[in-house]
Amino acid sequence: MAWDWGAVIVAAGRGTRMGVAENKVYLELAGRPLLEYSLGAFERCAAVSSVVLVVGEGEAERASGIAAAGRYGKVADVVVGGAERQTSVYAGLAALRTEGALVHDAARPLVTPEQIAACCAAAEEHGASALAVPVKDTIKVSDGQGFIVSTPERSALWSVQTPQAFRRAELLEAHRQAKEDGAAATDDAMLVERLGRKVAIVRGDYANLKITTPEDLPIAELLLARLKR
Numbered sequence: 001m002a003w004d005w006g007a008v009i010v011a012a013g014r015g016t017r018m019g020v021a022e023n024k025v026y027l028e029l030a031g032r033p034l035l036e037y038s039l040g041a042f043e044r045c046a047a048v049s050s051v052v053l054v055v056g057e058g059e060a061e062r063a064s065g066i067a068a069a070g071r072y073g074k075v076a077d078v079v080v081g082g083a084e085r086q087t088s089v090y091a092g093l094a095a096l097r098t099e100g101a102l103v104h105d106a107a108r109p110l111v112t113p114e115q116i117a118a119c120c121a122a123a124e125e126h127g128a129s130a131l132a133v134p135v136k137d138t139i140k141v142s143d144g145q146g147f148i149v150s151t152p153e154r155s156a157l158w159s160v161q162t163p164q165a166f167r168r169a170e171l172l173e174a175h176r177q178a179k180e181d182g183a184a185a186t187d188d189a190m191l192v193e194r195l196g197r198k199v200a201i202v203r204g205d206y207a208n209l210k211i212t213t214p215e216d217l218p219i220a221e222l223l224l225a226r227l228k229r
C-alpha cells in the first residue's frame, strides 16, 4: 500500500436490539468476546499499522485487558466513545495519526484481513471505499404509516458493511462538517457522500454480518465454524 493505514474499531454501543444487559461486543462467539475477532483481523492485515479502539464509558479497562491478553499489539489507543456511532467514530479518528483511516464495527466479527486490504487498495485508487454486498430482497420505501410508497430498482441497491476506508483528513473534515450542520449518518461513507465525494464499492461477503439481533449470534457461530475464521 502507498498510504500508512490506521483503523478505528468502534465498540462503544449498547446492543439494545440484541436485548442484552451488557454491551454486545463482550458477548461470546465460540468462546471468545466478539470484540476479539475484529482485533484479530486487523492485527493480521499487513496494510494496517495501528488501531484505535473506541469503547463505552467505564469499559476501557475491560477492552484494554482483552487487547493485552490477545497480544493485539497494533492497538495504540483506547478512547471513550459517544452516545451515537457517529460521535464514537469521530472520537476515534481524533486519536488516529495515519494517512489512511479505516472504520470498522466491532459488531462485525467475521471480517477478513483480505477484505480490509481490498478496502485500503480501493481507497488509494478512488479516494474512499466501502465494503458492500448486493441486496437480495426486494426493498420497499414506506410512508411511515405502514404502506408502501415505492420500490427502488434492486439491481442498483447494495447493503453496505464495514470496513470503510478514507484519507483520514477527509473523513475528519466530513465529520466536522456534519457536526456543524447537525447532520446524522448511519455510516461514514454517507458523510463523505454529502460533501460530493465519490466512494467506491468493494464487493464484500454476506458472511460479514453485523451482530444486531439475537438470531445473528448463532448464525455467526455456524459461519465461523464453516469458514474457519
Ligand SMILES: Nc1ccn([C@@H]2O[C@H](COP(=O)(O)OP(=O)(O)OP(=O)(O)O)[C@@H](O)[C@H]2O)c(=O)n1
Residues within 6 Å of the ligand: 010, 011, 012, 013, 014, 015, 016, 017, 018, 024, 025, 054, 081, 082, 083, 084, 085, 086, 088, 089, 104, 105, 106, 107, 108, 210, 211, 212
Ligand atoms: N454510541 C455508539 C453506538 C454504536 N457503536 C458501535 O457501532 C457499531 C455498530 O452499531 P450497532 O450495531 O448499532 O451497535 P449498538 O449501538 O450496540 O446496537 P443497538 O443500536 O441495537 O443498541 C458497533 O460495533 C457498536 O459498538 C459505538 O461505538 N458507539
Ligand SMILES: C[C@](O)(CO)[C@H](O)COP(=O)(O)O
Residues within 6 Å of the ligand: 085, 105, 159, 160, 161, 162, 186, 187, 188, 210, 212
Ligand atoms: C456502518 C454500518 O454497519 C453499515 O451497514 C451500519 O450502518 C451501522 O448501523 P447501526 O445503526 O449502528 O447498526
